[in-house]
Amino acid sequence: MLTAHLKKLRLRTAISAAEEEVIRGLVSETREVGPDQLLVKAGATLDSSILLLDGWIVRSKDLATGQRQVTEVHIAGDFVDLHGFTLKQLDHDLVTASDCTIAIVPHERLVELTERHPHLARAYWLMTNLDASITREMALSLGQRPAISRMAHLFCELHLRLEIVGKTRGDSFDFPLTQREIAECLGLTVVHVNRTLQALRKRGLVEAGGRQVTILDRAGLESVADFDPAYLHLDKRSL
Amino acid sequence: MLTAHLKKLRLRTAISAAEEEVIRGLVSETREVGPDQLLVKAGATLDSSILLLDGWIVRSKDLATGQRQVTEVHIAGDFVDLHGFTLKQLDHDLVTASDCTIAIVPHERLVELTERHPHLARAYWLMTNLDASITREMALSLGQRPAISRMAHLFCELHLRLEIVGKTRGDSFDFPLTQREIAECLGLTVVHVNRTLQALRKRGLVEAGGRQVTILDRAGLESVADFDPAYLHLDKRSL
DNA sequence: AATACTGTTTAACACAGATTAATTCGTGAC
DNA sequence: GTCACGAATTAATCTGTGTTAAACAGTATT
Numbered sequence: 030m031l032t033a034h035l036k037k038l039r040l041r042t043a044i045s046a047a048e049e050e051v052i053r054g055l056v057s058e059t060r061e062v063g064p065d066q067l068l069v070k071a072g073a074t075l076d077s078s079i080l081l082l083d084g085w086i087v088r089s090k091d092l093a094t095g096q097r098q099v100t101e102v103h104i105a106g107d108f109v110d111l112h113g114f115t116l117k118q119l120d121h122d123l124v125t126a127s128d129c130t131i132a133i134v135p136h137e138r139l140v141e142l143t144e145r146h147p148h149l150a151r152a153y154w155l156m157t158n159l160d161a162s163i164t165r166e167m168a169l170s171l172g173q174r175p176a177i178s179r180m181a182h183l184f185c186e187l188h189l190r191l192e193i194v195g196k197t198r199g200d201s202f203d204f205p206l207t208q209r210e211i212a213e214c215l216g217l218t219v220v221h222v223n224r225t226l227q228a229l230r231k232r233g234l235v236e237a238g239g240r241q242v243t244i245l246d247r248a249g250l251e252s253v254a255d256f257d258p259a260y261l262h263l264d265k266r267s268l
Numbered sequence: 269m270l271t272a273h274l275k276k277l278r279l280r281t282a283i284s285a286a287e288e289e290v291i292r293g294l295v296s297e298t299r300e301v302g303p304d305q306l307l308v309k310a311g312a313t314l315d316s317s318i319l320l321l322d323g324w325i326v327r328s329k330d331l332a333t334g335q336r337q338v339t340e341v342h343i344a345g346d347f348v349d350l351h352g353f354t355l356k357q358l359d360h361d362l363v364t365a366s367d368c369t370i371a372i373v374p375h376e377r378l379v380e381l382t383e384r385h386p387h388l389a390r391a392y393w394l395m396t397n398l399d400a401s402i403t404r405e406m407a408l409s410l411g412q413r414p415a416i417s418r419m420a421h422l423f424c425e426l427h428l429r430l431e432i433v434g435k436t437r438g439d440s441f442d443f444p445l446t447q448r449e450i451a452e453c454l455g456l457t458v459v460h461v462n463r464t465l466q467a468l469r470k471r472g473l474v475e476a477g478g479r480q481v482t483i484l485d486r487a488g489l490e491s492v493a494d495f496d497p498a499y500l501h502l503d504k505r506s507l
Numbered sequence: 508a509a510t511a512c513t514g515t516t517t518a519a520c521a522c523a524g525a526t527t528a529a530t531t532c533g534t535g536a537c
Numbered sequence: 538g539t540c541a542c543g544a545a546t547t548a549a550t551c552t553g554t555g556t557t558a559a560a561c562a563g564t565a566t567t
Contacts, residue, residue: 172455
């Protein structure tokens with residue numbers, strides 16, 4: 030069940046067989062959860078973190094007015110609140126966006142990891158820094174890119190990240206988010222998301238609908254998105 | 269020279285005298301730099317990180333079109349590219365926004381830190397997670413808050429962060445950013461920043477100009493900003 | 508003290524995306 | 538098979554912020 034997670038890690042740094050065993054030992058428990066479940070509420074005190082084995086989870090922040098911003102979209106292999114290990118409470122909610130399989134990792138085991146396996150500690154530190162990099166790219170989108178580029182960028186990023194963990198079929202992938210959730214990711218209204226999606230379709234760039242997305246013209250989509258995958262740090266480094 | 273940095277750390281977790289010595293030993297070199305200097309270019313390979321002792325540094329990302337988004341504003345005490353320790357190259361530029369004093373920390377010393385001082389490693393991991401939290405709040409601003417709230421929020425956050433490291437005088441603080449740079453932080457144009465600043469002045473919330481900011485009505489400003497400092501994680505935790 | 512910058516301010520006009528509201532589609536419940 | 542309800546679509550109108558351009562202020566240079 031950790032295949033996606035290990036693929037993600039190993040793309041960025043070498044993980045030995047012994048280390049892989051240590052990673053397997055982190056998990057105390059595995060659970061199935063349905064869609065639209067609030068897994069962690071902002072402000073709650075944490076003593077464990079969640080590793081997403083399968084499905085989609087979203088980090089979202091609310092304004093007093095009820096407006097909501099999704100800060101990151103998580104897929105299989107992501108450690109959705111590893112930052113909670115040091116922060117001890119999150120500044121955002123964690124909500125499932127599909128049926129999910131999650132693994133629970135108690136913080137004591139992460140303390141032990143930092144004490145006895147410093148290389149793995151650095152690898153996991155890298156994972157949280159990777160999330161931060163994704164959030165920065167999202168800030169760039171929200172601040173500077175027009176609606177159509179934001180949406181194109183989201184699709185480019187998700188296709189690439191899903192490909193890494195083996196969750197694509199060629200240019201297609203399952204996509205459980207509703208247009209409302211896309212709107213919350215992109216800082217747009219549902220109405221405008223609908224229009225923008227149609228614009229992408231009309232240009233022959235993507236085919237979306239029925240809980241699935243197909244990229245019809247990768248180069249064209251990346252150009253509309255001004256997509257440069259450098260921020261995903263897709264290379265291996267020694268840590 | 270590390271006072272600001274230690275204050276920032278100690279607000280979040282206990283640092284012993286012995287650990288303080290370890291921290292002092294991280295720095296290999298100290299430098300003075302003028303304003304508007306590109307310290308690190310996106311994509312460059314790193315083998316050291318920069319600890320900002322005094323002054324202001326900005327993280328910024330560029331679009332192909334030349335549009336720029338500032339992703340985080342750094343002040344005295346911030347480890348401006350500690351995430352570069354694991355990422356090995358940044359996805360953004362680092363640019364000075366004022367005269368700065370910076371300390372250089374070679375990555376070998378950070379490796380050693382993770383090997384021999386796991387508690388400090390966790391404390392520094394926390395620091396990068398704190399930056400990520402600030403960036404998420406910025407994404408919320410960019411995606412959901414109107415111009416006046418974004419600007420009010422920026423001032424609230426900076427006053428609080430500066431206060432922690434002892435860089436405020438009551439409700440005032442030095443503020444070296446130009447309106448162009450504020451625009452790049454808030455995802456607005458300079459013209460609109462100017463208008464918005466005047467709106468804040470007219471409402472009697474802040475006094476800004478002459479490289480300095482005074483908050484006239486803290487409660488009012490926080491209310492316009494919808495400011496909740498929870499995301500700054502201002503409490504001490506055991507790590 | 509004239510020149511040349513860089514940063515701030517003002518004004519007129521344009522537009523991307525918000526708002527509101529109504530319609531249609533899809534799917535599961537009974 | 539029809540009812541109910543959430544999701545997607547369409548249309549009309551409105552508004553916050555962008556664009557362009559010009560004036561103005563401060564400050565360093567000569």
